[in-house]
Amino acid sequence: MRFLLLCLVLAVYTPFHAMAFRLVTYNLRFDSMPDNITVQQSLANLSNPLIQPRYLSLTAEQPWSLRRIRVAEHLISEGIILAGFQEALVRQVLDLAELLGSDWDWVGVGRDDGVLAGEFSPIFYKKTDLLLISNDTFWTSNTPFEPSKFPGAGSFRICNVAHLQLKTGSGTNFTFLNTHMDDQSDAQRQLAASLILYRARFEAVNTKNPVLVIGDFNSPPTGADSGAYNIFTGAKPPVAINATFAAKYAVPSQSPAFSMLDLRAQAPRRAVRSTFATFTGFTAASDTSDWQRIDFVFGGTNGGWTADGYKVESSRTDDGVLASDHRPVFADVSL
Numbered sequence: 001m002r003f004l005l006l007c008l009v010l011a012v013y014t015p016f017h018a019m020a021f022r023l024v025t026y027n028l029r030f031d032s033m034p035d036n037i038t039v040q041q042s043l044a045n046l047s048n049p050l051i052q053p054r055y056l057s058l059t060a061e062q063p064w065s066l067r068r069i070r071v072a073e074h075l076i077s078e079g080i081i082l083a084g085f086q087e088a089l090v091r092q093v094l095d096l097a098e099l100l101g102s103d104w105d106w107v108g109v110g111r112d113d114g115v116l117a118g119e120f121s122p123i124f125y126k127k128t129d130l131l132l133i134s135n136d137t138f139w140t141s142n143t144p145f146e147p148s149k150f151p152g153a154g155s156f157r158i159c160n161v162a163h164l165q166l167k168t169g170s171g172t173n174f175t176f177l178n179t180h181m182d183d184q185s186d187a188q189r190q191l192a193a194s195l196i197l198y199r200a201r202f203e204a205v206n207t208k209n210p211v212l213v214i215g216d217f218n219s220p221p222t223g224a225d226s227g228a229y230n231i232f233t234g235a236k237p238p239v240a241i242n243a244t245f246a247a248k249y250a251v252p253s254q255s256p257a258f259s260m261l262d263l264r265a266q267a268p269r270r271a272v273r274s275t276f277a278t279f280t281g282f283t284a285a286s287d288t289s290d291w292q293r294i295d296f297v298f299g300g301t302n303g304g305w306t307a308d309g310y311k312v313e314s315s316r317t318d319d320g321v322l323a324s325d326h327r328p329v330f331a332d333v334s335l
């Protein structure tokens with residue numbers, strides 16, 4: 001009888017239980033030294049795991065063909081089910097799809113033509129845990145619905161949006177946005193933050209579901225270049241955005257105020273690893289001159305999520321190889 005009661009209680013409550021999972025945002029550094037080494041060749045070339053490496057024997061940037069294995073083995077070991085990358089050229093997207101395996105799928109487009117050219121900010125998701133409902137891309141420029149560059153920006157810049165559903169536990173639907181802001185133009189970054197915040201608010205109002213935004217802001221939370229972060233968190237007003245975009249994603253005027261919360265501050269303090277910098281450059285372990293926190297994970301103030309943990313992990317392995325000039329940022333989220 002007790003057992004039956006327990007079963008009944010579980011049956012009634014299980015669908016509503018929050019589902020905890022780990023996600024990552026990771027700027028991979030584009031494939032700046034292309035070669036023709038295949039993923040299978042790299043896998044065949046992996047060292048015997050029982051043999052001690054020559055510690056810190058390598059310092060400078062290594063080819064993607066060497067870095068990709070480090071990226072994949074790290075991500076696999078973290079048990080993530082959702083990932084947003086930045087700076088990935090199509091080769092890198094396809095390599096990671098191969099390395100992560102057939103349980104995974106991805107969406108995204110090359111930012112230069114909306115197809116395959118230029119860097120992607122792809123969203124990878126584990127098909128066994130997440131269902132993709134829809135996805136789209138907009139450019140963080142004055143003409144968001146066509147491949148375009150903000151005047152003064154170094155590159156075309158995009159944001160990818162995915163509507164996803166958890167396949168187990170709560171079954172929650174949520175919106176996930178992944179972006180990479182400009183490295184040269186602070187005005188571009190402020191426009192990007194304004195567009196993405198506007199879209200995120202639309203998602204919050206329209207879907208009433210959790211909204212998570214990740215990405216490389218190419219700018220820190222404090223100091224002269226903190227405009228994008230401050231617009232995101234509501235500390236600074238947004239800048240003017242394209243009218244077509246504003247009309248498409250308008251919300252009723254009585255909609256609640258909305259901003260984004262930095263998950264590094266939302267997770268319980270003891271569950272936040274003290275490792276701070278997300279950009280390190282390809283430098284020796286002792287050279288911290290370029291270190292900065294510029295990669296973030298945010299949740300919308302409309303809620304529906306809790307932050308259970310947060311950590312920035314080194315991208316360096318004992319042989320000195322840096323898998324990227326950024327570090328992966330992991331967040332544990334319950335929806």
Ligand SMILES: *[C@@H]1O[C@H](CO)[C@@H](O)[C@H](O)[C@H]1NC(C)=O
Nearest residue numbers: 032033034035036037038063
């Ligand atoms: C890779 O292979 C292509 C086609 O065989 C060749 O054109 C290209 O030069 C090669 N690139 C490198 C870096 O070896």
Ligand SMILES: *[C@@H]1O[C@H](CO)[C@@H](O)[C@H](O)[C@H]1NC(C)=O
Nearest residue numbers: 037038041042045046065066
């Ligand atoms: C195999 O690994 C060694 C040591 O890391 C490296 O120098 C070499 O370029 C790699 N070869 C291939 C085909 O990946």
Ligand SMILES: *[C@@H]1O[C@H](CO)[C@@H](O)[C@H](O)[C@H]1NC(C)=O
Nearest residue numbers: 107108109132133134135136
């Ligand atoms: C994701 O977006 C791509 C490119 O716009 C599109 O071809 C694809 O059908 C979309 N997938 C889903 C499931 O919406």
Ligand SMILES: *[C@@H]1O[C@H](CO)[C@@H](O)[C@H](O)[C@H]1NC(C)=O
Nearest residue numbers: 142143144145146242243244
């Ligand atoms: C707004 O964006 C749309 C779509 O990209 C574009 O056609 C339009 O010209 C833009 N408006 C302005 C004022 O730039």
Ligand SMILES: *[C@@H]1O[C@H](CO)[C@@H](O)[C@H](O)[C@H]1NC(C)=O
Nearest residue numbers: 133164165170171172173174
């Ligand atoms: C999630 O979205 C799908 C597709 O739009 C819909 O069929 C489903 O009812 C939604 N689930 C919840 C829990 O809202």
